[in-house]
Amino acid sequence: MSQFIAIAKKMEIPDQGAKCVRVGARRIALFNLGGTFFAIDDACTHMGGPLSEGLIQGDEVVCPWHGAHFTIASGEVTMPPAGEDVTRYNVRVTGEEIEIEV
Numbered sequence: 001m002s003q004f005i006a007i008a009k010k011m012e013i014p015d016q017g018a019k020c021v022r023v024g025a026r027r028i029a030l031f032n033l034g035g036t037f038f039a040i041d042d043a044c045t046h047m048g049g050p051l052s053e054g055l056i057q058g059d060e061v062v063c064p065w066h067g068a069h070f071t072i073a074s075g076e077v078t079m080p081p082a083g084e085d086v087t088r089y090n091v092r093v094t095g096e097e098i099e100i101e102v
Contacts, residue, residue: 004092004099011096013037018061020052023102027052028089030098031072033059039089039100040075044068046082 007021013032027042029052049065068082075088090101
């Protein structure tokens with residue numbers, strides 16, 4: 001059964017910024033796009049590059065290792081070399097806490 005867990009504070013992620021958090025064995029990339037927060041797997045499906053360290057271009061993140069593009073809100077791959085989407089997590093904000101559903 002899934003549940004929401006607190007993983008960060010809003011002030012920790014600047015607008016147009018990202019942060020990697022760990023939930024058990026998972027690395028999850030948190031993004032702040034204009035005050036709306038999103039969470040996707042941090043590992044690019046091509047070779048595991050850290051998406052939280054990638055360049056944010058509009059509503060996409062570019063993998064810093066080989067340039068694959070992913071839509072931040074959905075985890076959908078939009079440009080190779082990655083061929084598979086990354087997992088997207090539901091996010092909610094309660095006061096200053098960012099929570100994700102896992």
